[in-house]
Every structure is written in structure tokens, then in C-alpha cells.
């Protein structure tokens with residue numbers, strides 16, 4: 237056994253599994269006919285998707301048109317578009333205070349700002365990291381793993397770790413004190429807390445996007461760079477005229493994915509900022525939905541569902557754009 | 568000026584030395600072909616000249632300038648890659664313009680050069696297409712065009728025809744030759760196809776295992792291969808090798824006993840050998856003549872190409888394949904026995920130990936060239 241390398245073990249395990257699986261599969265195929273086999277394999281996924289994704293979407297849409305605080309649909313009165321009206325009623329959309337659901341509009345503006353900063357920062361950081369990793373540096377695999385590692389962590393853990401780091405008596409303040417800088421209560425100050433929500437988000441997700449961009453960079457043929465070197469292209473021109481245009485499709489995918497994910501910001505920010513604080517400085521849309529439905533016994537399921545539906549429509553639009561781009565990339 | 572000098576150039580990738588002490592001088596305006604088997608270091612040598620690869624030792628001069636420390640762009644070379652390496656997101660026009668824009672040429676000059684190159688290569692209709700909208704042959708021309716607009720001192724080609732089909736290859740080969748005649752710039756061309764080497768080159772550099780085996784004009788190499796490798800590499804089908812022994816040394820040449828009681832006369836320098844030395848007698852398929860007596864050749868099969876025929880077989884009782892060439896139609900039966908003799912003055916003699924050719928007798932040097 238000790239002479240087996242890991243990939244070999246994997247191969248043998250696969251052989252074994254295939255051997256065990258083959259007999260019943262062959263039997264099934266005889267029973268069902270070859271044509272119907274694909275549906276059989278798709279069925280488990282489709283059933284799970286139906287129960288846990290499609291059904292809840294349908295239910296949420298239904299809830300959005302009902303009112304009251306009852307949990308079961310049968311007990312809830314139909315209210316038409318009242319929930320949507322309540323969400324969208326506003327004197328001036330730029331001033332959340334003038335809106336009937338001012339918290340909703342605060343959350344929207346917070347989210348928009350967060351998306352703008354987070355998308356820009358993550359894209360830049362991931363791009364620069366990918367460009368550096370793409371050079372033939374030593375221990376590339378190691379660095380790639382390091383940057384990817386946070387992606388594997390749970391958002392709550394991320395929130396807790398950073399909270400501990402940024403707390404009044406946290407690590408950062410201890411470090412600052414050693415340098416003679418007065419301590420700052422980062423998470424209770426509007427500017428700092430917003431800044432760190434972005435920092436944490438960048439740190440959390442950049443590895444994933446770096447990986448996509450790195451794959452794109454590595455797919456650019458080497459000899460194009462050699463041709464560019466012979467063509468006297470400066471490093472800057474090579475980046476702007478060769479690398480970035482050829483990375484374009486990957487950048488587009490990253491941009492859209494990042495936007496979709498940024499709109500959905502919730503868990504790590506919720507934990508980090510103790511529920512969107514200070515005040516409502518870090519209240520985002522998902523948090524609003526969560527609080528309306530489940531926070532402090534409000535039980536405003538209709539309002540929360542209506543907000544979800546609105547957000548869902550925005551995400552749907554973004555997803556369609558992404559699918560379109562994906563298809564364009566393939567052709 | 569497009570002359571090139573390589574002095575003791577060596578190249579190692581880690582512990583693997585792929586080029587050993589390369590010395591080579593190329594005159595301005597020549598068409599030089601690097602030829603050799605796969606992995607012999609042709610591309611590496613070309614890339615070293617281009618500046619895409621550092622050298623481990625030695626010196627490189629282009630036009631009398633030491634270029635070892637210079638970037639590819641500063642060496643005034645242009646390269647046509649095997650993969651063409653066209654910028655896929657740029658139109659043909661932009662591909663051609665890119666290098667000139669980087670060098671901050673005036674727009675009018677750039678346009679003029681592009682039109683000139685496009686005319687020369689007949690790619691005007693495609694100037695606004697992307698590379699992926701072109702056929703392989705058209706891409707090839709664009710790649711050459713991108714090199715031409717730079718107006719380099721030296722053109723470097725790395726197997727530029729290997730992605731084309733046979734007919735297009737022949738056509739493009741002729742076009743590159745014509746282009747060279749038109750612009751008279753030094754061209755260095757890498758190939759492992761000896762037909763390309765023979766037909767295109769002013770000067771062939773035969774490489775093997777990271778060393779230069781021989782440098783010379785195609786016919787020099789064909790008529791006077793310096794060693795067994797060059798003899799075997801150039802010429803198709805390859806040169807036949809007969810085992811023999813030096814049986815007599817006379818004024819005009821040396822007699823070689825290859826068995827069968829039929830001694831062969833080789834016009835080599837008598838001082839270069841001694842009685843009884845084992846030798847290999849090299850005879851090209853076309854240089855055997857049929858006779859009433861001579862070496863007994865047992866025909867096995869033949870290939871008729873219409874105007875010529877190659878007969879494959881062995882010497883009687885031996886196993887090494889011998890190929891003979893006949894012009895016109897010729898249809899020996901299987902197992903038929905023919906007598907063959909090397910044409911006078913057409914035999915090459917090699918020392919099997921060193922692989923080197925024994926020098927020809929001085930007065931025999933300038934044999935009338937027969938084109939292969």
C-alpha cells in the first residue's frame with residue numbers, strides 16, 4: 237500500500253466504484269430503455285431543485301401578495317400590490333427618510349454603495365493578484381491556495397474572526413497601540429465600519445475571482461507575448477492591448493458574478509457589524525428582508541417577500557446578462 | 568545590415584545542454600535554412616537569435632552590433648511563428664500596425680507600409696477581417712506581412728509551412744523564395760523538411776543533437792556530405808550504405824571490396840586511408856547503374872512515380888535495404904536479380920568509427936553537378 241501514490245488510489249477507488257455500479261445500471265437500462273436513462277439521472281437533482289429552490293420562489297411570490305402576520309398562506313388575506321406599493325412609495329428616492337419604508341431605501345442605497353466599492357475593489361485586487369501569480373513566480377501553487385483559502389470558510393466564521401480583529405480591544409488596535417497610534421473603535425464608526433465591510437468582503441471572495449482570471453490569463457498563448465516583445469510593445473502596452481482585451485470575456489464574467497454576489501451581501505456583514513450597525517450604516521437589502529420576516533417578532537412575511545421578489549428581478553436581469561455573455565464566449 | 572555572427576553559443580535549460588558551441592556566420596541577404604531532426608535545437612537557436620531565449624555562453628552579433636543584451640525589439644529582427652501568433656482580437660490591419668505603432672511611426676507611414684505589404688502578399692481584401700475569419704494560408708501571409716512592415720534586418724521563420732496542406736505548402740514555399748528575391752533581406756528559416764531546405768536555401772545549416780554538422784549550399788551538402796549524418800539526412804530516398812574494406816590504394820583512388828568479387832573504385836584521397844580499413848560506401852539511389860555484372864541486387868518491390876521508379880531490395884544474402892532509382896518505367900519482378908554498380912565518381916566513403924567522410928581526391932572535387 238505504501239507505494240501507491242494518491243492519484244493511483246483515486247483511480248483504483250474509481251474503478252472499484254464503477255465496478256459496483258455497473259451491474260445495477262445495466263439492469264436499469266434494460267428495464268427503462270436507453271432513451272429514458274438521462275432523465276433518471278437528472279431526476280434527483282430536478283426533484284431537489286424543485287423542492288428547495290423552485291417551490292420556495294413560487295411561495296415567496298405568493299406571499300408577496302398577502303398581508304398580516306400569519307404564517308400559513310391559507311390564513312393570510314390577499315392584499316394585491318399593497319406590499320409593493322408600501323415599498324415603492326416615496327417622495328424622493330434619493331432621500332430614504334422621505335419614503336414610507338425608509339429602512340428599505342436606506343438598505344438599497346447602502347447596498348448600491350457597497351456593490352460599487354466592493355465590485356471595483358475586488359476586481360482590481362483579483363486582477364492584480366492574478367497578473368502577479370501568472371508570472372513564473374516561485375511557489376505559485378502555494379500563493380494560489382493561500383488566496384483561495386478564505387473562500388472555503390463559513391461567512392459567520394469570517395465575520396467573527398474579523399470582529400475579533402477589529403474590536404475595541406482587538407488585534408488591530410493592539411498593533412496600532414504598539415506603533416503609538418491612538419486606538420479607534422472601527423466597528424462603531426460609520427466610515428470605518430463601511431470600509432471594513434468592503435475589506436472583509438474583498439478578502440473573503442477575491443481568491444475565487446483570482447482563480448477565474450488566472451485561468452483566463454493562462455489560456456493566452458505564450459507566443460502572443462513573444463510576438464508582442466518582437467513588436468516592441470512596452471509592458472504597459474502589452475497589458476492594455478494584449479492581456480486585457482484577451483482577458484475581456486473572463487473579466488466580464490467576473491464582473492457580473494461579483495455584482496450578483498455583492499447585491500446579496502448579508503451574513504458576514506451581519507455578524508461583523510452586529511446586525512448592520514452602527515445604526516443603519518451597514519443595513520443591506522437581504523438584511524432588511526430577514527428583519528422584516530424574522531427579526532424582533534415583526535412577522536411581516538408579505539413585505540419581506542415583496543422585497544425579495546424585487547431583488548430577485550434585479551438578480552434575474554443580471555443573470556440573464558451573464559448567461560448571454562457566457563454563450564457569446566463559447567461561440 | 569543583416570549579417571549575423573554566432574560565436575561559441577551554448578544554451579542549457581537547467582542541466583540539459585541543448586546547444587553546444589555553435590559558431591556560424593551568415594552574410595547579409597542570404598536565405599539560410601536550419602534543418603535537422605526534431606528536438607535538435609533549431610527552434611532554440613532561432614529564438615536565441617530573436618532574443619526570446621537567453622544564451623548560456625557565447626556571443627551574437629547582428630550587423631556588427633553585439634546584441635546579447637538587447638531585447639527582441641532592439642535587434643531589428645522579425646519573426647514568423649509556426650502558430651502564426653496573430654493577435655486574435657485585432658483586425659489584420661491592426662496586427663500589421665501594432666509593431667509600428669509601438670515604435671511611434673507616423674500614421675501615414677504606417678498606412679503606406681501596410682498597403683505595400685498587403686499588395687506584396689495579396690492580402691488587401693482581408694485587411695479588415697479578424698484572424699479567425701481567415702484560412703490557414705491567409706493567416707500565414709498575414710504573419711509574414713507583420714514581419715515585412717517592420718522592415719527588419721533579418722527575418723526569422725520557425726517552420727512556417729507546417730500547418731498548411733501539401734499543395735499550399737509548395738505554393739507558399741515558392742512565394743517566400745520570390746519574396747526573398749524581391750526584398751533581398753537576410754532570412755533564416757527553420758524546418759525539418761529537407762525538401763524545403765534543398766529548394767529554398769542559399770545556405771543550409773544541418774543541426775543534430777545541438778551541434779552543427781555541416782554548413783554549405785544545398786548542392787555542396789548533397790555532393791559532399793561531411794559525415795554520415797548529413798549524408799543520410801539530405802536526399803530522398805536516403806543514401807544507401809554498403810559495408811566494405813579498403814582492398815587497394817592507387818594513384819587515382821582507392822579500391823573497396825564490398826564482397827561479391829566486384830571491387831568498387833572510390834575517388835578519395837589515397838593518403839586518408841590505409842589498407843584493410845573498414846569503410847561504409849555511400850551511394851545515392853540515383854547513382855547506381857545497371858550492368859551485366861557487379862553487385863547482385865535482389866528486387867523486392869518497386870514504387871512507380873510515372874517518370875521515375877524506386878526499386879527496394881537487398882544485396883544478395885544481406886538484410887540491409889538498398890534502394891535504386893531508374894528513370895522512366897521499370898518493373899522488376901519480385902526476387903529478380905539485377906547487377907548494380909555505383910556510377911563513377913559518385914561514391915562517398917565514410918569511416919564507420921568517426922562517421923566522417925574520407926576526403927575526395929583533389930582533382931575530383933569539381934564533379935559536374937547533377938541535380939537531384
Ligand SMILES: Nc1ncnc2c1ncn2[C@@H]1O[C@H](COP(=O)(O)OP(=O)(O)OP(=O)(O)O)[C@@H](O)[C@H]1O
Nearest residue numbers: 580583585603604605606607608609610611612759
Ligand atoms: N523551455 C525549455 N525548457 C527545457 N527544455 C527545452 C525548452 N525548450 C526546448 N527544450 C529542449 O531543447 C531541445 C531542442 O528543442 P527545440 O525546440 O529547439 O527543437 P527543434 O529542433 O526545434 O525541434 P522540432 O523540429 O520538433 O521543432 C529539445 O530537447 C527540447 O526538449
Ligand SMILES: [Mg+2]
Nearest residue numbers: 609610611726
Ligand atoms: Mg522547433
